[in-house]
Amino acid sequence: MEQEITISEEKIIEAARNVFHRKGFDGARMQEIADEAGINKAMLHYYFRSKDQLFEAVFKEALGRIFPMLLSILMSDEPIEENLKKFIPAYIDTIKKHPYLPGFVLHEMTRNPERLTNMVRSVGVASAPPKILQQLQKGMDEGRYIAIAPEQILVSVLAACIFPFVAKPMVKVALGMDDEKFDQFINQRKEQLPEFLLNGIKKK
Amino acid sequence: MEQEITISEEKIIEAARNVFHRKGFDGARMQEIADEAGINKAMLHYYFRSKDQLFEAVFKEALGRIFPMLLSILMSDEPIEENLKKFIPAYIDTIKKHPYLPGFVLHEMTRNPERLTNMVRSVGVASAPPKILQQLQKGMDEGRYIAIAPEQILVSVLAACIFPFVAKPMVKVALGMDDEKFDQFINQRKEQLPEFLLNGIKKK
C-alpha cells in the first residue's frame, strides 16, 4: 500500500484540476471532484485538509505552468525576432495542453487579487524590469521599431497568445467553428502570429 | 408608490450587476445582492423569480453592452484603417465603464457555452460573414496587406482591446502599476493600439 498514497493523491489532484479549471473555486463541488477521481469524498480531506487547500494546490500548479515560460520570454537576452518566433509557438503549445488554465487563472485572480500579490511577495520575485522592454526601447531609439510604449506591445503579445483560449466559445460562435476547426485555427495561429506581431513593431 | 417599482427594480439590477460581474454566477449570493441594494432579500424574488432569472437579466444586459459595437466593427463598410481608428478607442471606452464585464461574459460563456449558442440561435442572428474579413482579404489580394488569415487578425484586434481588462490584476503586478497607472496605461492604449495593429497588417 505504499504506491497507493501517490496514486490516490495524484488521482485527486488530476480530478481537482479538471473541475477547478472548468468551474472555478465557487463552481467546483468536492463531491464532483471525488466522483471524477473515483474515490470517497473523505479522501479529499484526508490528503488536503480543506477545499481551500486543495484549490491552493491546483492554483499554484497552474501558475507554475504558465509563468516560468512567460518569464523566459520577458527575460530573454535574444533579439526580439528570434525570441518571439521561438516562444510564441511554444507558449501556445503549452496552453493547448491545458486550455482551461488561462481562463481559470485570470478568473481567480479577479476574484482574489491579493492572493497573487501575496504569492509574488512571498516568493520574493524581485520582478526585475523585463529585458524585452529594454530590447523594444532600444529598437525604437535606433529607429527600427515604431514609437509605441513597450508595455503596450508586451500586453498585446500576451493577449494574442492567451485570449483565443479564454474566448474560445465566443470565437467558435462568431466564426462558425466546431472543435476541429478551432484546433486548426490555433495551429495556424502558431505559425502566423510571430510574423504579424513582428511586422507590427517594425518601421516601414 | 408608482415610482418605487422602477426604483427598487433598478436598485436590484444595479446591485446584481456589481455582484455578478465581480463574482460570477456561482460566487454571487442573493443576500449580498440584497445588502448591496439595501433592501430585503425577498424583494429579489418578488421582482425576478429566481437567481437564475436575475442572472439572465444581467447577462443579457452585458451582451447588449458589448456585442452591438462589436458587430458594427465587424460589419462596417468603411476601409479598415478608418474603421479601426474610430472603433478601437470607442470600444475601449465602452469597456472602461464596466471593466469587469468582459471577464464576466467570458467566464460565464466558458461555464455554459450552450447558453450563447441558444441565444444566438433564438435571436436569429444570421451571422453573415463579417465584412471586415472581406476587406482584409481584398487588401491581401491587392498586395497591400501581408498574407495572414483575416480571422487571425480579427481575433488579435479583439484580444488587444479586451485582454487588458480581463488580465488587469496580472498586468498590474507584472508591470508594477497601481490603479492610476493602469488607467493611464489604458488611455495610452486607446491612442497607440490602432497604429500598432494597422502597422501589423500592412506590407513594408
Place this chain on the structure above:
DNA sequence: ATTTGAATTAACTATTTGGTTAACACACCT
C-alpha cells in the same frame, strides 16, 4: 498468526443558501 497503523468508506453534522410565506405598511380609491 497477531498486531499495528495507514488508507478508505458510509453515515452523519453544521452551516450556508436559494427560496417561501405570512404578516405588515401604506398609498390610493370610494
Place this chain on the structure above:
DNA sequence: AGGTGTGTTAACCAAATAGTTAATTCAAAT
C-alpha cells in the same frame, strides 16, 4: 373613515454542501 392591493419585511424551510467521525480493510512488521 374604511377597504383594497401592491410593495416590503422578518421569520422560516428545505436542499445543498463542506467537513467530521467512527468503523472497516488490508498490507507490512513482529
